[in-house]
Amino acid sequence: MACAEPEPAPAKKTTLITLDAPASIKKLIEQYITFPDQPFADATSQAIFVRRVKREISGLLATEGYFTPEIEFTPAPAPGQPHQLNLVPGPRTRVASLSIEFLGDLADDTPERRARVQKLRDDWPLTPGKVFRSARWEDAKTALLSSVMERDYAAARITESQAQVDPETAQAYLNVVIDSGPAFRFGDLQTTGLERYDLDVLQLKMPFRSGDPYRRDQLLAYQARLQNSPLFNTVAVSIEPDPALHEAVPVDITLIEAHAKRIGAGVGYSSNNGARGEINYRDYNFLGRAWSLGSLLRLEQKRQTFSARVDTLPDANHYHYTFGGRVEMTDIKNLKTFNQRADFSRIRTTANSMMQLGLNWQREERRPAGAPKTVNETLALDFWGRYRNIDDPIYVRNGYVSEMRLGGGTRHVLSERDFIRSYARHMHWWPIGARDTLHLRAEVGYTLASSRQGLPQEYLFRAGGIQSIRGYDFLSLGVREGKAIVGGRTMATGTLEYVRWFTDNWGAAVFADAGDAADRWRDFKLGLGYGGGVRWRSPAGPFALDLARRHDTGTLRFHFSIAVAF
Structure with a gap:
């Protein structure tokens, strides 16, 4: 039997230079200094390398505070053996004294300026006793000048900058003079x-x-x-x-x-309302006043909407006005509605908050399967406030969002029934470890009225689906009227969800949802849904695909959503 000869092992790369230095210094040199990978051609090329490497190593170590290194090159004792490069970095230079002086308006002797000057000196990082490094020295000067320039002194400049290093004592003497110039307005x-x-x-x-x-x-x-x-x-x-x-x-x-007039179109899908197609038109210079006109036609399997709205420019106090109208048809859980709405609101928006006070009129036709058709008409005064304190408006990991709505109408002014509707919601996110997130959501609503009859669905409550109770169909929890599910006067739901991120963009979640919607609190029956799902930080927003189990029946239901609903 013929045996194949084993392949020769790859030749081991010969080390031409052996570096003997402290571990941290050795790592620094190997990162920035290039050693030859071929033998020196002659004594001249070797001498050139020795001069170059000593110069480069000395310059590199000086940036780290070593100004008196001892570098010794020992040629190889025999051909094929490595040369030896021995390095003793010497003492590391430390800051011995510091002087920071100011000229210009900032040097005026007033309590405010004295306090600011003291704060600038206290914030200086390279204090006596600290290791002197060139990079730290330059960063400290840049930060100091930036701090002076950020308030009042846009023309501030460094007029003098000295770092005197004494190699024998390994000490550095620092001096900086900044001319603030005049105060700007x-x-x-x-x-x-x-x-x-x-x-x-x-x-x-x-x-x-x-x-x-x-x-x-x-x-x-x-x-x-x-x-x-x-x-x-x-x-x-x-x-x-x-x-x-x-x-x-x-x-x-x-x-x-930008172009003042824009037309957009889109398609989508959610497990709440099914497939969706929409077209919208925006005019950001409506009537030549820089007002914003927006109109939207959205067709979903369970909801069809046409709306138009005009927003004025915000004033100096962040208030603006909005007015518009909407026509909407829905067919959800055997309840068909046809709603017409007109509203006018005053809104104040800041970076973290929104407050809205509005007046809206609605006329709604209701056709519950197996029950009589009704027409409800309401004129309501409505207040809506929201505050958020979150780390990221799209991919939230830390913070909270709270909102409250309070509104009502009276049968004496274009409403069929006296009522007061209240609603509150709070969402909170806590970071867990380096990546994970714990999310809590709670909401409660109550409509004070002698009966739900005569009130549009917007002022009543149903529950189920995404951002409510997963495991239940969209708006399937409420009051049964014939074969349909309609809104009741009470509602409360909550969510506890933990998201484990395996990479920066992909993760998995486990969750539990609970709650109900009913006409009276004594009719309230807690529904429970729980399960798990996939999370993806997509370019379009947070993507969630969940499989939830309804606790009482064991029914499994998929829920799909994209974007965080605030």
Whole structure:
């Protein structure tokens, strides 16, 4: 029998240079210094390498505070053996003294300026006793100058900067002098590219006024507000830090306006309402006043909607007005409705909160299967408040969202019944470990009225489905009327969910939902659903696919959603 000869093992790469140095220093050198991978051609090339490597290593170690290294190169004792490079880094230089001085307006002897100067000195990181490194020195100067410039002193500059190092004592003596220049104040707006809109559109979004002290964060916030507006494609906001203009420095805005009219279309699917197709039209310069007109035609398997709405520009106190109308047909759990609505509201929106006070009129035709058709008409005054404090508006991991609604109407003013409707919801997220999240949701609603009859479904309550009780069909919990499920006057639901993220974008969840909707609290029967699902941080928003089990019947139901509902 013939035996195949074993293949020779790959040749081991020969080490031409052996480096003897402390572990941390050795790792640094191997990261930044290149050693030859071929034998030296002659004594001259070897000498050139020795001079180069000593120079490069000395420069590299100086950035880490080692200014007196001892570097010794020992040639190989015989051909084929490695050369030896021995390194003793020497003592590490530390800061011995520090001097930070200020010139200009900031140096004036007032209590406010003295406190600010002291704060700047206290925040300096490279204090006496700390290891001196070139990178830390440069970062500290940059941070100090930035701190001076962010408030009042847009033209501040470093006029003197010295780091004197004594190699023999391994000590560094630091000196920095900053001239703050004069204190700046905001002046008038100067715009480039504003053609379609009046200057008021820009002034209403300003977080400052002409004459206010200069604040860099306000300038950046102003740019972000304008950039996030649908009126503009690109926006740049800046000032020219000319000391001669410090009393009223112009605010320069360069922008490119977006198209005022836009048409969009989309398709989608949710386990609540089934397949969906929609088309929308937006005009961001309605009536030439920079008002926003939006209209939407949305066709879903269980709901069909056409709506139109006009929003005015927010004023200096963040208030704006909105008015519009909606026509909607639904067919959910054997209840068919045809609803017409008109409303007018005053809304105040800030970065974390929204408050809305509105008046809306509704006319609703109800056709419950197996029960008489009814027509309800209501004029209601409605308050809606919401506050959120979250780490990310799309992929929330830490924080909370709370909201409350309170509204009502009277039979003396275009309503068929006296009623007061109240609703509250709270959602909370807690980070667990490095990636995971624990989520709690709770909601409760109650309509104070002598009967549910005569009230549109919007002022009553049903439960079931996504953002309610999974394991139950969408809006399947409520009051039975004939063969249909209609809204009742009471509702409470809650969710506890844990999401385990295996990667940055993929995770799995386990959850439990509970609650019910009924006409009276004494009719309340707790429904329970629980299960698990998949989570994906998709480009379009959070994606969730859940399999939930209804506890009382054991029925399994899939629920699909994308985006967080606030």
